[in-house]
Amino acid sequence: MEKADIGLYGLAVMGSNLALNIAEKGYRVAVSNRTASKIDEFVAGAGDLAGQLVPNADLGAFVASIKRPRSIIIMVKAGKPVDLTIQALLPHLEKGDAIIEAGNANYRDSVRRYDELTPKGIGFLGIGVSGGEEGARHGPSIMVGGSREQWHNAEKVLTDIAAKYDGEPCCAYLGPGGAGHFVKTIHNGIEYADMQMIAEIYGIMRDGMGMSPLACAEVFKSWNAGPLSSYLIEITGLVLEAVDEKTGKPLVELILDKAGQKGTGRWSAIAAQELGVAATTIEGAVAARSLSAIKEQRVAASAIYDSVPVEKCSATLEQLEHALLAGKIAAYAQGFAVLSKASEENGWDLPLGTIARIWRAGCIIRSRFLDQMASSYEKDDAVNLMVAPDFVRIMEANNGALRRVVADGALAGSPMPCLGAALAYFDGYRQAQGTANLIQGQRDFFGAHGFILTDREGEQHGDWPPTLETD
Ligand code: 6PG
Numbered sequence: 001m002e003k004a005d006i007g008l009y010g011l012a013v014m015g016s017n018l019a020l021n022i023a024e025k026g027y028r029v030a031v032s033n034r035t036a037s038k039i040d041e042f043v044a045g046a047g048d049l050a051g052q053l054v055p056n057a058d059l060g061a062f063v064a065s066i067k068r069p070r071s072i073i074i075m076v077k078a079g080k081p082v083d084l085t086i087q088a089l090l091p092h093l094e095k096g097d098a099i100i101e102a103g104n105a106n107y108r109d110s111v112r113r114y115d116e117l118t119p120k121g122i123g124f125l126g127i128g129v130s131g132g133e134e135g136a137r138h139g140p141s142i143m144v145g146g147s148r149e150q151w152h153n154a155e156k157v158l159t160d161i162a163a164k165y166d167g168e169p170c171c172a173y174l175g176p177g178g179a180g181h182f183v184k185t186i187h188n189g190i191e192y193a194d195m196q197m198i199a200e201i202y203g204i205m206r207d208g209m210g211m212s213p214l215a216c217a218e219v220f221k222s223w224n225a226g227p228l229s230s231y232l233i234e235i236t237g238l239v240l241e242a243v244d245e246k247t248g249k250p251l252v253e254l255i256l257d258k259a260g261q262k263g264t265g266r267w268s269a270i271a272a273q274e275l276g277v278a279a280t281t282i283e284g285a286v287a288a289r290s291l292s293a294i295k296e297q298r299v300a301a302s303a304i305y306d307s308v309p310v311e312k313c314s315a316t317l318e319q320l321e322h323a324l325l326a327g328k329i330a331a332y333a334q335g336f337a338v339l340s341k342a343s344e345e346n347g348w349d350l351p352l353g354t355i356a357r358i359w360r361a362g363c364i365i366r367s368r369f370l371d372q373m374a375s376s377y378e379k380d381d382a383v384n385l386m387v388a389p390d391f392v393r394i395m396e397a398n399n400g401a402l403r404r405v406v407a408d409g410a411l412a413g414s415p416m417p418c419l420g421a422a423l424a425y426f427d428g429y430r431q432a433q434g435t436a437n438l439i440q441g442q443r444d445f446f447g448a449h450g451f452i453l454t455d456r457e458g459e460q461h462g463d464w465p466p467t468l469e470t471d
Contacts, residue, residue: 098153284421
């Protein structure tokens with residue numbers, strides 16, 4: 001039997017769609033899975049593409065059916081299942097072969113796997129794949145990290161199956177070790193912030209303006225034709241207009257308001273904290289999901305605080321649109337700032353412009369303004385999007401609306417952890433004289449931590465008076 005060009009292990013939703021995508025691009029794909037019956041089911045449902053598939057339940061036969069040097073994509077649940085799969089494959093692999101781990105891995109696991117496999121002569125690529133089921137089948141955004149040599153072996157297949165933006169593949173090698181999965185993690189952090197900001201705007205439309213889901217849907221649909229144009233805005237309109245078949249009610253009103261989270265958003269916030277980067281919109285979004293999960297406590301508290309006075313919202317729909325735009329730019333600025341710091345700390349040399357370019361299509365956060373972000377990093381060499389000329393103009397034109405909407409949210413009792421964080425970031429980032437001088441004074445007072453005086457050299461200490469307690 002003719003050998004396969006590439007292997008794919010793990011035929012759950014993402015893996016099977018990815019395998020069909022590869023087969024459709026004309027490659028022969030060896031496929032395998034832990035549960036053998038799943039392989040038969042998959043091949044039986046592959047239609048015209050079945051002829052491109054080389055199925056094998058036996059791992060040795062699966063590996064042997066792939067052309068050398070072998071590239072084997074593994075698409076199994078993140079964590080232990082990935083390590084178990086690698087261990088099971090290892091005895092069958094030969095020097096020069098490579099494992100391409102395509103799940104939502106913690107980047108530290110990818111660094112470890114890269115470090116463990118490299119001395120054995122086995123290449124490792126950790127690739128972030130974004131775009132959900134549809135993306136996997138028809139073109140995801142692919143963020144590649146790991147051995148550069150193995151990237152060259154797999155480059156053609158990966159770029160062929162990736163989404164295209166103006167003909168340009170949304171797939172690129174970004175750096176060694178865990179770089180690809182780190183970028184995917186931050187992608188997901190931004191995804192969380194973007195979704196949360198949209199939800200906050202929906203909240204003010206619903207609670208502060210009394211709009212129906214259908215009316216909200218119309219607004220989001222119209223926004224999708226403007227500067228906010230993006231996949232998340234598009235699907236928001238579609239979710240808001242969906243009707244529950246059984247009751248005829250808007251589906252969104254029947255969905256329980258407890259958000260799930262698999263962990264990538266949290267990892268993103270943790271990474272930002274570890275690197276000392278302010279990513280408050282991402283942190284706010286993660287915290288909002290955690291707060292959403294304690295529904296019973298929220299219901300009880302809402303009865304206790306029933307009489308807290310709230311005001312009607314006075315912002316216009318146009319101001320909501322502008323506020324969302326400004327808020328989203330702050331969230332992306334924070335996400336890219338985390339990438340920039342991680343790149344510096346890990347010596348990854350992450351190409352920020354390329355990252356923005358491969359996010360323009362295929363992934364969940366794809367949007368019109370990522371094209372502009374790519375230019376800001378590539379042409380203007382921006383330190384932070386907040387000060388990139390194109391975005392300065394947008395922030396100047398829209399920060400007033402963000403301020404209005406956050407103020408309205410506060411008065412209407414409609415929580416805005418993300419939009420509020422975006423405004424505070426904007427104001428904090430552009431504040432030449434902040435208030436940390438006072439923090440430094442306090443730190444020195446109680447712990448002799450020292451401070452710098454602006455008019456002299458070296459660390460200083462204050463000659464602080466005793467407090468009332470110590471008198
Ligand atoms: C993507 C998504 C995808 C998945 C998230 C969901 O880029 O395709 O980010 O990876 O939808 O992991 O994450 P939560 O369950 O944490 O919302």
